[in-house]
Amino acid sequence: MGTRPVPSYAHMKDQFPTHPLKAVMGGYSTAGPKPRNDDAISGRIPSEPYELHAKGAVICIADGISTGRNSDKAAQMAVLQFAQDYYSAPESWTVADCSARLISALNSFFHAQNRSGSPEAEGQVTTFTALIARGQSAHLVHLGDTRCLRLRAGTLEVLTTDHTTSYMGNGQALTRALGIDSHVQVDYREEVMQAGDLYLLLSDGVYGVLGLREIGAVLADLDLGNQKALEKAAWALCDAALKAGSDDNLSAMLMRIVALPSESLTEAHQRLARKAIPPALSPGNRIDGYEVTQVLHASTRSHVYRVRRADLEGSFVLKAPSRNFSDDLHYLEAFALEQWVGRRIDHPQVMKILPQEDSRFLYSIFEWVEGETLRDWMRRHPVPSLAQVLPVLSSLIAAMRVFHRLGMVHRDLKPENVMVMPDGRAKIIDFGSVQVAGFKGLLAGFQTERPEGSLNYIAPEVLTGQGATKLSDLFSIGAIAYEMLAGHVPFDLEDRAGHLPSRPSDWVLEPLGQTRPDLPEAVGVALVRVLSFDPKARPVVMSEFLADLRAAQSQGALTPDFVPLLQRGSKGFWRAWALGASALALALGVMLVLGQP
Numbered sequence: 001m002g003t004r005p006v007p008s009y010a011h012m013k014d015q016f017p018t019h020p021l022k023a024v025m026g027g028y029s030t031a032g033p034k035p036r037n038d039d040a041i042s043g044r045i046p047s048e049p050y051e052l053h054a055k056g057a058v059i060c061i062a063d064g065i066s067t068g069r070n071s072d073k074a075a076q077m078a079v080l081q082f083a084q085d086y087y088s089a090p091e092s093w094t095v096a097d098c099s100a101r102l103i104s105a106l107n108s109f110f111h112a113q114n115r116s117g118s119p120e121a122e123g124q125v126t127t128f129t130a131l132i133a134r135g136q137s138a139h140l141v142h143l144g145d146t147r148c149l150r151l152r153a154g155t156l157e158v159l160t161t162d163h164t165t166s167y168m169g170n171g172q173a174l175t176r177a178l179g180i181d182s183h184v185q186v187d188y189r190e191e192v193m194q195a196g197d198l199y200l201l202l203s204d205g206v207y208g209v210l211g212l213r214e215i216g217a218v219l220a221d222l223d224l225g226n227q228k229a230l231e232k233a234a235w236a237l238c239d240a241a242l243k244a245g246s247d248d249n250l251s252a253m254l255m256r257i258v259a260l261p262s263e264s265l266t267e268a269h270q271r272l273a274r275k276a277i278p279p280a281l282s283p284g285n286r287i288d289g290y291e292v293t294q295v296l297h298a299s300t301r302s303h304v305y306r307v308r309r310a311d312l313e314g315s316f317v318l319k320a321p322s323r324n325f326s327d328d329l330h331y332l333e334a335f336a337l338e339q340w341v342g343r344r345i346d347h348p349q350v351m352k353i354l355p356q357e358d359s360r361f362l363y364s365i366f367e368w369v370e371g372e373t374l375r376d377w378m379r380r381h382p383v384p385s386l387a388q389v390l391p392v393l394s395s396l397i398a399a400m401r402v403f404h405r406l407g408m409v410h411r412d413l414k415p416e417n418v419m420v421m422p423d424g425r426a427k428i429i430d431f432g433s434v435q436v437a438g439f440k441g442l443l444a445g446f447q448t449e450r451p452e453g454s455l456n457y458i459a460p461e462v463l464t465g466q467g468a469t470k471l472s473d474l475f476s477i478g479a480i481a482y483e484m485l486a487g488h489v490p491f492d493l494e495d496r497a498g499h500l501p502s503r504p505s506d507w508v509l510e511p512l513g514q515t516r517p518d519l520p521e522a523v524g525v526a527l528v529r530v531l532s533f534d535p536k537a538r539p540v541v542m543s544e545f546l547a548d549l550r551a552a553q554s555q556g557a558l559t560p561d562f563v564p565l566l567q568r569g570s571k572g573f574w575r576a577w578a579l580g581a582s583a584l585a586l587a588l589g590v591m592l593v594l595g596q597p
Contacts, residue, residue: 020049021261023057023133026230027253028238032205032246038064038126039203039251040075042083053261054091054439056134058083059253061146061201062126065174066248069123074110078128078178081106086132090344092407092438095132095139096188103128103141103178103186110179125179129160131199136260138199140189143176147207150191151198151219156212161187197257198224205248206241214240230254275362277323281305288359290318300324301331302432306368316354317366332362337439338432339364341408349399351419351429369427374415374480382487386519386553388424389484393477393549395426397542400473407437409468413476414457415483435468455493455500460507460533463493463500471535474542478530481549485523486515490531507533522552 023045031037043059046052060079064071082102089098106128113121127144140148145162163176176185198219207215218240223229238250280303281292290307293315297304300322307318325331342353342364354365372380374392381388396418403410412433419427455463459475462468482490490509493500501507509531512524526548532538539545 020053021056021133021135022258023255024225024227024230024258025057025059025253025255026227026232026234027059027251028231028234029251030238030242030249032238032242032248032250034066034247034249036072037249038066038068038072038075039205039249040064040072040079040126041201041251041253042079043253043255044083044087046087051087053135055087056095056132056139057255058086058130058132059199059201059255060128060130061203061251061253062128062178063144063146063203063205063249063251064124064126065177067123068125069119070113070121071123071125074124074126074179078106078126082128082130090406090438092344092436094407094437094440095134096190097407097437099130099132099139099141099188100186103143103184107178107184108182111182114179125177127163127174127177129201131201131255133193133199133255133257136193138191138193138197140187140191142187142189143178143184144174145172145204147202147204149200149202149207149212149215151200151216152194152196154216156216158212159189159191163187193257193260195257195259199255199257200237201251201253202237203249203251205246205250206237206252208248209241209244209246210237214244224254224256225258230256276360277326278320278361278363279323281320287318287361287363288357290316290365292318307365315368317351317368318363319366320361320363334432335362335364337434337436341431341434341436342366344406345402347399347402349395349425349427350402350431351427366429369419369421369429371419371421371427374418374420374426374484377420378415378484378487381484383516384484386485386523386549389481390546390549390553391424392418392420392426392484393481394546396428396477396480397546399426399428400470400477400542403431403434404470404473409435409437409470410473410476411435411458411462411468413473413480414454415480416454418480456489456491459535460501461535464502469535470542471538474530474538474545475535477542478527478538478545482509482512482527482531485519485527486510486512488515490527504533507531520552520555522555523549526552 025043025045027041027043029037029039029041040062041060043057045057046055060082062075062078064075068074085102086098089102110124113124116122127146128142129144129146129148130141131148132139132141140159142148142160143163145164147162148159150157150159163174164172165175167173174180178184215237218236219233222233222236224233234252234254237252241250278287280298281287283292283294285292289309289311291309292305292307294306296306296317302322303320305318307316308314309316321331321335339353342351346352351369352367354367356365396413400410410428410431410433412430417428417430419429421427457476457479459468459472462472479490491507509528512519512527513521526545530538530545
């Protein structure tokens, strides 16, 4: 199981709250009366403020089954690998999605070892429970019979459910654990935290002999304010269980929430506005060594320039927010998020954001992309062939798959945000409306509203406030494909912003064949499906839409100058031909009758 290096967050110093999460942890584990300790614990509270803000703090516990030859190794690997891989995973993944992926990978590894037939590898079965404190939420990941408890305002509560069943009237048997089966079902739960909460992860060697009252009594007289105090509390719990007659391994891992991240809208705005928004620039103006050579775009929302720098080769694109939105927290947050997204995606079909040294100004530097916007490309290709359209669509889908794997939805795909390069492939040049699933609850203005931009490419569910998904981006690609082929958008909504259609009957697509009878019928069928009002009616994966178009291309198309026989000549000609043919048939019939003996 490979891991990725933990990224550096030094350049993100302005992108976390003024008052971040504060937590302390401590733990203790012992074999107790047994010769081997099959329990394992681990935890981490990042020292980097941004990493703590984006990923949170983690504690884990695992209890390997005592009959397993290598269950102690499984328990140790589970707690260490989960914590390590969690911090190496993209911050854009939700905690639930990230945890499910990591648990699935661990389970697959253990299950493969158990089926290997090697005495040195088999017998790797373990329970697992983790608590991730992130933002203002506690995320629980659990399977087996290790437990998570919460002490709040003097009251202890068990937050997990044991996955066990009675076995022939003699104790409990595990029904879920890592390594038992090829697939594993994990319990996931999200709880709102409060400052002062104490979370406890305990093995059955502890809670099996200590009830909630006994556990509360042990903790009642202890200081729980720092790491050493929590380590002492964990030891005290294990010691009390041992004295109470526990015959098992004993482990306790504790985390106390000292303070929750808090930031007023004013503080958030001040954090994001520490850098000055540059004024509108003209050719010849300079900013931090970059000289403006061309104004590419200027609007009330942003300014985009072509720039060059003496110590760097080639041209670049400088994008700066508009001063009109200097007091708009959500706008500044979206601008900062675009920088974050651009630094995390490295794909030939996505415009790169370059590293930027410290500056007192707020702007981004992008790579310069040779080519033309897709809007200009469509003007030059009013009636393109399917062969000309497919490279563009293939590029867009390849780029979107990268966004989606990182838990991101673009939400604003349109011809103006796409460049077509000289080789015919496309590159996405704007991602200021990207929605990052993993940032829910971390941004002051988490993006749930309709994105800015043209309504003609936004999926119905987004327009009606149901939120964007991967299938919403697929709808946008379908709208672009339809416009490229038909010469007009599938649904013209620009003049209906105040009365947007919300019923399926309002989203009936005009058949592509009415505009492009030269294209195979299967192309229109594929577009009808991808532009469905109901997201569930669209292809499950984007590549399926692309495969439908390629299959249609292989069918071939009618040549533009082909005219069916029945459409040739005038109606009078065919009427005369029909009368003549009928008379001839009648005459032949009479001759046959007269000629009979």
